[in-house]
Amino acid sequence: MKKDLFRHELNHLLVSTYQTIEKAEQKSINKGSAVRVSIAEIHLIEAVGRGKGPKTISALAARLGITLASVTVGVNKLVKKGLLQKKRSDKDGRVMCVTLTPAGRRIYRRHEEFHAYMVDSAISGLTKEEKYVMLKGIQKLREFFAAKLEV
Numbered sequence: 001m002k003k004d005l006f007r008h009e010l011n012h013l014l015v016s017t018y019q020t021i022e023k024a025e026q027k028s029i030n031k032g033s034a035v036r037v038s039i040a041e042i043h044l045i046e047a048v049g050r051g052k053g054p055k056t057i058s059a060l061a062a063r064l065g066i067t068l069a070s071v072t073v074g075v076n077k078l079v080k081k082g083l084l085q086k087k088r089s090d091k092d093g094r095v096m097c098v099t100l101t102p103a104g105r106r107i108y109r110r111h112e113e114f115h116a117y118m119v120d121s122a123i124s125g126l127t128k129e130e131k132y133v134m135l136k137g138i139q140k141l142r143e144f145f146a147a148k149l150e151v
Contacts, residue, residue: 014141021118028114029107035081042111044074045100048084049108054097056089065149083107 022039030036037045047063048055055063061071075098078084083104089095100108123131 024118025111025114028117029110033107033110035083035103035107037078037081037083037107041074041078041081041083042107044071044078045083045104045107046111048098049100049105054087054089054099057096057098060098078104 025042026037026039029042043064044060047060050063057068057071057075060075061068064071075084075086079086082101084098085101087097087099089097123134126134
């Protein structure tokens, strides 16, 4: 019975933590912004902003693990919101390249700030040993889900 209670509580904690992080992230990024973005749009903005230079639609799809069509729809929405811009590649006119606009860069920076605050808050007050246990537990959780994606 205790095993079932532990599993129930752990499941609830995992699901509610994931949902709470997403809600807090979206609220934090949209606060004071004239343009509202969804979690999916935030992650697309992050994929475009990460690293250097323009990103292709196919590179974004691979990075996010979603279809080309989904990326295209998301990019088009964010272009209309003034957060991304599209341009044909100078090397290959068939290839569409995507970059952040100044407004998109502001959203990207807010997203980075949110994650830094989240991590700092999560580890605040933990001992070195507690940080290690937390890191190992989350690594095992990620490995589990990564293995499930390969099935």
